[in-house]
Amino acid sequence: MAKKFEGRVALVTGGASGIGRVGAQIFAREGAKVIVSTDANIKGGEETVKLIKNAGGEATFIKCDVSRSAEVEAMIDNCVKIYGRLDYAFNNAGIGPDGKRVPFYNVADCPEEIWDRTLDVNLKGVFLCLKYEIRQMLKQKRGAIVNTASTGAMKAVPGFAAYDASKAGLLGLTRVAALECATSGIRINTICPGPTDRTLLVENLTSTIIKGKGEMAKDRSRIGTVYYNRGVVHGIISVEAIRKAQEKYGKKPLTGEQVRWGLENLNIDAKRLKELGAVGFMQPLKVSCLDHEGGGAVRFQQWDGQRWVVITDWISSDQSIVRPMIEESAAKYAKEKGITPRDCSAAS
Numbered sequence: 101m102a103k104k105f106e107g108r109v110a111l112v113t114g115g116a117s118g119i120g121r122v123g124a125q126i127f128a129r130e131g132a133k134v135i136v137s138t139d140a141n142i143k144g145g146e147e148t149v150k151l152i153k154n155a156g157g158e159a160t161f162i163k164c165d166v167s168r169s170a171e172v173e174a175m176i177d178n179c180v181k182i183y184g185r186l187d188y189a190f191n192n193a194g195i196g197p198d199g200k201r202v203p204f205y206n207v208a209d210c211p212e213e214i215w216d217r218t219l220d221v222n223l224k225g226v227f228l229c230l231k232y233e234i235r236q237m238l239k240q241k242r243g244a245i246v247n248t249a250s251t252g253a254m255k256a257v258p259g260f261a262a263y264d265a266s267k268a269g270l271l272g273l274t275r276v277a278a279l280e281c282a283t284s285g286i287r288i289n290t291i292c293p294g295p296t297d298r299t300l301l302v303e304n305l306t307s308t309i310i311k312g313k314g315e316m317a318k319d320r321s322r323i324g325t326v327y328y329n330r331g332v333v334h335g336i337i338s339v340e341a342i343r344k345a346q347e348k349y350g351k352k353p354l355t356g357e358q359v360r361w362g363l364e365n366l367n368i369d370a371k372r373l374k375e376l377g378a379v380g381f382m383q384p385l386k387v388s389c390l391d392h393e394g395g396g397a398v399r400f401q402q403w404d405g406q407r408w409v410v411i412t413d414w415i416s417s418d419q420s421i422v423r424p425m426i427e428e429s430a431a432k433y434a435k436e437k438g439i440t441p442r443d444c445s446a447a448s
């Protein structure tokens with residue numbers, strides 16, 4: 101079967117790992133000759149070339165820091181010298197806060213050099229690539245370019261000022277370039293990936309945020325993460341339960357039994373959520389002796405590469421199916437452990 105990109109030449113910046121490596125492999129699998137490019141991770145770039153060649157494809161590695169004009173110009177020249185043309189470009193090289201290579205900084209703390217470096221690679225880097233790629237593609241009267249931005253271009257994430265600004269800037273840059281080239285046979289687009297597995301960025305993020313040994317306590321960028329938010333929800337529930345119990349038992353230290361009464365009579369309704377400043381942060385919660393789930397509604401979140409984003413409304417389980425299963429399982433457990441189930445009719 102004919103391959104989609106047979107006889108074509110593709111350039112992939114940031115091809116030493118992650119999204120770029122996979123992109124380069126796909127171009128090669130579809131028959132393109134691929135220039136794999138990256139700045140410092142030469143070993144990774146050469147590894148991508150090796151993977152492509154081992155799979156029967158054609159690729160060459162060119163070292164290039166995309167933030168340096170002369171290096172970008174030389175990369176495009178070399179691409180044309182080696183393979184005679186440039187049909188596709190995937191301007192994918194980028195850096196962002198991951199807690200390892202680039203720290204997280206709030207705007208008020210962000211050192212200028214982090215801002216400059218991020219903008220230099222993510223925005224100026226793509227500008228320089230576009231500049232020289234378009235010049236070559238105009239000679240050929242055709243071409244297609246894809247830039248990698250991020251969902252961060254559209255969503256604010258604390259600690260990601262330089263990154264989000266660079267990626268948002270990329271959207272504007274792409275629109276202008278696409279319009280300018282619209283009648284020249286050159287298509288220019290930007291993709292905004294969300295969470296992407298097996299990239300250094302995500303590996304570093306998860307190892308610093310999820311497996312960190314208390315380091316996040318010093319790092320305000322954890323605010324808004326799912327773990328942080330879960331802690332806040334637990335805090336709200338505990339405090340509200342104690343408040344409820346103190347209404348009944350008085351403002352004094354409470355026993356475990358009394359706090360349990362508070363928990364089983366908890367009613368954080370829409371009005372209370374508003375008073376707490378937690379509208380949209382957690383579902384209204386009405387707990388009873390019979391129902392410790394408080395309705396059991398869930399919302400799904402998705403990791404977008406920088407933070408958890410809520411992607412659904414509250415979804416309640418079908419209690420007519422789930423409840424009997426819970427009761428059956430609870431009865432079995434009580435029997436196994438010799439527990440006498442509480443009588444909830446006496447619990448209010």
Ligand SMILES: NC(=O)c1ccc[n+]([C@@H]2O[C@H](COP(=O)([O-])OP(=O)(O)OC[C@H]3O[C@@H](n4cnc5c(N)ncnc54)[C@H](O)[C@@H]3O)[C@@H](O)[C@H]2O)c1
Pocket residue numbers: 113114115116117118119120137138139140141144164165166167192193194195196221225248249250251292293294295296297299300301302404405
């Ligand atoms: N991983 C994600 O979840 C995610 C989400 C949204 C957007 N992105 C974007 O996708 C792109 C690829 O990132 P990834 O996740 O594969 O991460 P990655 O760190 O594995 O890859 C980034 C690549 O860019 C290269 N690079 C960095 N600075 C460079 C420079 N100055 N010149 C040339 N190359 C340079 C690196 O060597 C590497 O090959 C980036 O633009 C990133 O912002 C990633």
